[in-house]
Amino acid sequence: MKNETRKLSDLAKTIRSKNAGTDKITFDIIFREKETYELVKRAKALTRERVSEVLGIDPSRITDFVMFDPANAIKFTIKRLRPSGYAGDPDIFGAQQYAPFLDIEVDLTV
Amino acid sequence: MQSLRVICPNGHLGFAPLKTESFRIGVDAGVDYIAADSGSDDIGPVPLGSDTCASPRAWQEHDLEVMLLAARRINKPMIIGSAGDTGSNSRVDMYVQIIRDLARKHDLPAFRLGWFYSEVDKDLVRSKIRGGSAIAGLDGRPDLDEAELDATSRIVALAGVHPYRKLLAEGCDVIIGGRSSDSAIFAAAALHEGFPEAQAYYLGKVLECASFCAEPYGGKETVLGEITPDYVEVTAMSPAQSCTVASVAGHAMYERSNPFEEFVAGGRLDMANCNYEQVSAKTTRVTGMRFDPAQEFRVKLEGSGRVGERFVGIAAIRDPYTIANVDKVIDWAREQARERFGKTGWELHYNVFGRNGVMGDMEPFKDKPAHEVCILVQGVAPTRELAEELTITGTRQLFYARLADVKGTAGGVAFPLDEVMPASPAYRWTINHTMAVDNPLELFPTHSEMVG
Numbered sequence: 001m002k003n004e005t006r007k008l009s010d011l012a013k014t015i016r017s018k019n020a021g022t023d024k025i026t027f028d029i030i031f032r033e034k035e036t037y038e039l040v041k042r043a044k045a046l047t048r049e050r051v052s053e054v055l056g057i058d059p060s061r062i063t064d065f066v067m068f069d070p071a072n073a074i075k076f077t078i079k080r081l082r083p084s085g086y087a088g089d090p091d092i093f094g095a096q097q098y099a100p101f102l103d104i105e106v107d108l109t110v
Numbered sequence: 111m112q113s114l115r116v117i118c119p120n121g122h123l124g125f126a127p128l129k130t131e132s133f134r135i136g137v138d139a140g141v142d143y144i145a146a147d148s149g150s151d152d153i154g155p156v157p158l159g160s161d162t163c164a165s166p167r168a169w170q171e172h173d174l175e176v177m178l179l180a181a182r183r184i185n186k187p188m189i190i191g192s193a194g195d196t197g198s199n200s201r202v203d204m205y206v207q208i209i210r211d212l213a214r215k216h217d218l219p220a221f222r223l224g225w226f227y228s229e230v231d232k233d234l235v236r237s238k239i240r241g242g243s244a245i246a247g248l249d250g251r252p253d254l255d256e257a258e259l260d261a262t263s264r265i266v267a268l269a270g271v272h273p274y275r276k277l278l279a280e281g282c283d284v285i286i287g288g289r290s291s292d293s294a295i296f297a298a299a300a301l302h303e304g305f306p307e308a309q310a311y312y313l314g315k316v317l318e319c320a321s322f323c324a325e326p327y328g329g330k331e332t333v334l335g336e337i338t339p340d341y342v343e344v345t346a347m348s349p350a351q352s353c354t355v356a357s358v359a360g361h362a363m364y365e366r367s368n369p370f371e372e373f374v375a376g377g378r379l380d381m382a383n384c385n386y387e388q389v390s391a392k393t394t395r396v397t398g399m400r401f402d403p404a405q406e407f408r409v410k411l412e413g414s415g416r417v418g419e420r421f422v423g424i425a426a427i428r429d430p431y432t433i434a435n436v437d438k439v440i441d442w443a444r445e446q447a448r449e450r451f452g453k454t455g456w457e458l459h460y461n462v463f464g465r466n467g468v469m470g471d472m473e474p475f476k477d478k479p480a481h482e483v484c485i486l487v488q489g490v491a492p493t494r495e496l497a498e499e500l501t502i503t504g505t506r507q508l509f510y511a512r513l514a515d516v517k518g519t520a521g522g523v524a525f526p527l528d529e530v531m532p533a534s535p536a537y538r539w540t541i542n543h544t545m546a547v548d549n550p551l552e553l554f555p556t557h558s559e560m561v562g
Contacts, residue, residue, distance in 0.1 A: 020365055026366065030356065057471075063249075068359075068362075070355075070359040070384060070385070071360045073359075075369055086538050087459050088459025088461065088488055090461045090468050092154040097472065099469075
């Protein structure tokens with residue numbers, strides 16, 4: 001079977017980021033159907049390693065990484081280098097940090 | 111009482127006005143309480159530090175007026191938490207005065223207005239540190255020391271249900287709360303009416319952001335929560351929205367690092383074994399929540415400290431060679447500031463929008479800038495005079511940066527404004543910690559009076 005992939009943004013219902021308190025930004029990737037969620041889990045399209053790679057951050061900055069089955073969601077949280085709202089912080093709400101995850105390729109053949 | 115119905119029209123009262131149509135539908139559905147949270151630490155450290163609001167007063171008055179008139183008309187309690195964004199004492203006083211003024215304006219029949227404060231005296235925190243009771247850091251922060259305390263302008267403690275319950279027990283019809291855990295505002299009403307802790311805190315958790323627990327996406331719409339001893343149901347009031355298993359379960363994750371638990375003053379809501387069930391087109395039922403009371407009573411503290419006065423400048427670049435060397439341009443401007451102001455005692459911050467302005471070092475495409483970029487310059491210094499001159503230096507000198515091979519030698523950047531603009535002073539979050547207290551009401555003095 002040929003290697004077939006789709007972008008995470010085509011599979012997920014919601015891909016968002018938001019502050020979790022003053023020191024962290026949390027990311028929610030939510031799927032509408034259980035099957036799609038399970039597929040993305042199986043494909044290991046999102047892991048701690050992948051997140052640190054996409055954002056170019058040290059893995060130690062990822063404080064939480066969970067599969068949240070009741071919501072068909074993958075959720076991870078990173079530590080900010082500086083608390084939100086410090087002068088020069090362009091995203092006080094942490095609401096626009098998710099964009100690089102839209103283009104993650106998910107292998108549909110696993 | 112077999113069940114209790116609470117509506118929430120706005121997840122951050124005043125941040126944008128509530129939508130009146132779904133609120134009207136919610137009130138008409140028959141409710142026992144109307145409640146909303148007005149605060150957030152999302153807005154950054156400036157409002158707390160400078161003791162200001164993040165939103166126009168007119169929007170806050172709008173929401174308070176809509177809610178107060180409905181609550182008094184149906185003669186049910188109204189509860190507002192974290193008044194005026196930060197819940198500082200001046201914001202609580204401001205909301206109390208707005209309620210008094212609205213009562214007079216509408217000639218409302220007499221009702222009991224209650225309020226409580228949540229600012230914490232720095233000397234109290236200092237005495238705890240000196241007495242050996244650690245002010246424990248959250249999210250990887252070290253315990254609070256006196257130097258960081260000294261750098262703090264204002265501290266608020268997050269109240270749990272306790273001051274709300276005291277004021278409800280005293281018969282208050284309208285309550286204006288200082289800074290509070292979001293879910294406590296709603297949980298207090300449910301606990302006051304005799305419902306169990308787990309369901310009560312879950313009710314608060316799911317209602318606190320109003321329609322963010324519904325879909326499709328749409329803020330500031332009313333949602334209705336119904337609590338029984340066994341479950342919580344949540345229903346979207348907007349004709350365009352539904353509370354689905356996905357939207358309600360998804361909301362459990364919102365704005366927290368971990369979707370399975372939520373800490374409040376006095377305990378921990380455990381959502382790990384929650385079960386979600388669609389019971390009608392717009393309603394989802396949740397069961398399986400648990401509550402673990404805390405062994406030691408600790409309150410969360412938020413503190414903001416002044417960094418300096420701040421001005422803002424804007425410059426833009428279209429020349430591709432200059433864009434490719436924008437870091438050298440910024441280094442040049444920074445060096446000019448260093449020559450004039452010395453090495454320390456000031457800060458210049460540059461965001462290059464069109465390259466990595468939004469994501470900074472986390473931007474995967476920072477080596478692929480757009481064909482034009484905008485540079486936002488922020489200068490921070492001890493006085494306004496110095497901050498202004500610093501920011502002019504940091505912005506103007508972008509124009510004079512010396513790049514070896516630039517073709518355009520008449521000026522390196524475009525200025526949309528030939529000036530810099532005063533901004534709010536710069537503050538930083540100094541405290542994100544917890545402190546042990548002996549009495550849950552110790553930090554939250556309550557008051558009440560008859561109004562109208």
